[in-house]
Structure formats: C-alpha cells, structure tokens
Amino acid sequence: MSVVIVASVLFVVAVAVGGVAAAAMTGRLPRNRWAGVRTPETLASEEAFQLANRVAGPTLAVSALLLVIGGVGALTLGTVGGLGVAALAVVVALVAAAYGGTAGARAAAAAAPAGCGDACGCGSAPDVSDPEAATVSACATESPADAAAAADCGTSSCGACSLKGACLPH
Known part of the structure; x- marks a missing residue:
C-alpha cells in the first residue's frame, strides 16, 4: 500500500x-514567485525570466520523466526495490532540475x-580618472544614502548591491 502512495x-x-x-x-510561464527559475536576476524583468526558464525547461522535463520512471518502478518492483527506485528517481530529478x-x-x-545604469537609481559609474572618485562605489555616485548603502555592501558595482537590496530607488 505504501508503494502505491509513493x-x-x-x-x-x-x-x-x-x-x-x-x-x-x-x-x-508568467513571472511569479512560485514556479520556474526565481533569482534576483531572473525576476528583474520579464525577458530575463523567460530566457532563464527557456534554458531550464528541458531539464525540468527530464526531471518530470525521471519522476514518472520512479513511480512506475515503485509500482512494478514491490516494496523494497520500488521504494529504492523511487528515492533514486527523486534524487536524480532534483539534481537535473538544479542543474537546469x-x-x-x-x-x-x-x-x-x-x-x-538607471535601473536601480544608482546613477552612473564614477570617473576613474579622478583618484578620489575611483575609490567611491558606482552605487555611491548619486547621494550620501547610496554611499552608505554601498559601504554596507562592501562591493563596487550596482549589480552586486541590487542583489542585496541596497541600490533600490529612494
């Protein structure tokens, strides 16, 4: 009975x-918080979400196929062998989905x-010909609040700060 449930x-x-x-x-697949590849980069725009999920889609299909194989194996091999096949199928499906x-x-x-750029309200990169400006983060070029946020990040690119929410528009 447990094999049928699994x-x-x-x-x-x-x-x-x-x-x-x-x-x-x-x-x-619409951009959402529940299904698909959901990272800060992919959720930044509809185009990024679509691209990431088109790339990941085939491995998700393989994962689904592996789960079906695990279910069929569970039904045909009995309790011990079937549960082993099902467990192996789940692990391999998770690895395939993670890879995708x-x-x-x-x-x-x-x-x-x-x-x-202007996507997170950071302004433009500093003028690297000015030694003082070259040490200031690109995220800090717009306001003192951005400078503090960049210092908290410990990075020098707006992309890295935006991943931590430090470069969001004020």
Whole structure:
C-alpha cells in the first residue's frame, strides 16, 4: 500500500513539474514567485525570466520523466526495490532540475546589461580618472544614502548591491 502512495505522489509531482517545463519551454510561464527559475536576476524583468526558464525547461522535463520512471518502478518492483527506485528517481530529478535552474540563472545574469545604469537609481559609474572618485562605489555616485548603502555592501558595482537590496530607488 505504501508503494502505491509513493507512486501516486511521484505521478502528481511529475505532472506539476512537466506542466512548468512545458510552459517554460514555450515561453508561457508568467513571472511569479512560485514556479520556474526565481533569482534576483531572473525576476528583474520579464525577458530575463523567460530566457532563464527557456534554458531550464528541458531539464525540468527530464526531471518530470525521471519522476514518472520512479513511480512506475515503485509500482512494478514491490516494496523494497520500488521504494529504492523511487528515492533514486527523486534524487536524480532534483539534481537535473538544479542543474537546469543554475544554467538558466547564469543565462539571465549573462544577458543582463552591465552595471546598474538607471535601473536601480544608482546613477552612473564614477570617473576613474579622478583618484578620489575611483575609490567611491558606482552605487555611491548619486547621494550620501547610496554611499552608505554601498559601504554596507562592501562591493563596487550596482549589480552586486541590487542583489542585496541596497541600490533600490529612494
């Protein structure tokens, strides 16, 4: 009886993951906080979210297939062997999904414009010909509040600060 429950759960999760994979690969997965690749870079714009999820979609489809295989294995191999196959399928599906999510997040980060520009209210990069300005963070070029935020970040790029919420518009 426990094998049937495990298999049923795997089938339901496989359908959900497969649905997300299909929506991601076709570009129909809306930007949200629940499904898909959700990093600060991917949630920054609809285009970044779509790109990341198109990259991650095939590995999500593989994950769904692995979960189905685990469910079928659980039903056909009995209690001990079936639960072992189901557990292995879950672990491999998680690894596949994580790989795809990482690849998608990297694709979105690579496609993002360099620096912050006006996207997070940081202004432009400092004039590096001025030695004093060169030591000031690009995030600090607009106001003293931005300077304090950049100092808290310990970084010198608006992209890094925005990941920590330090360069949000005031």
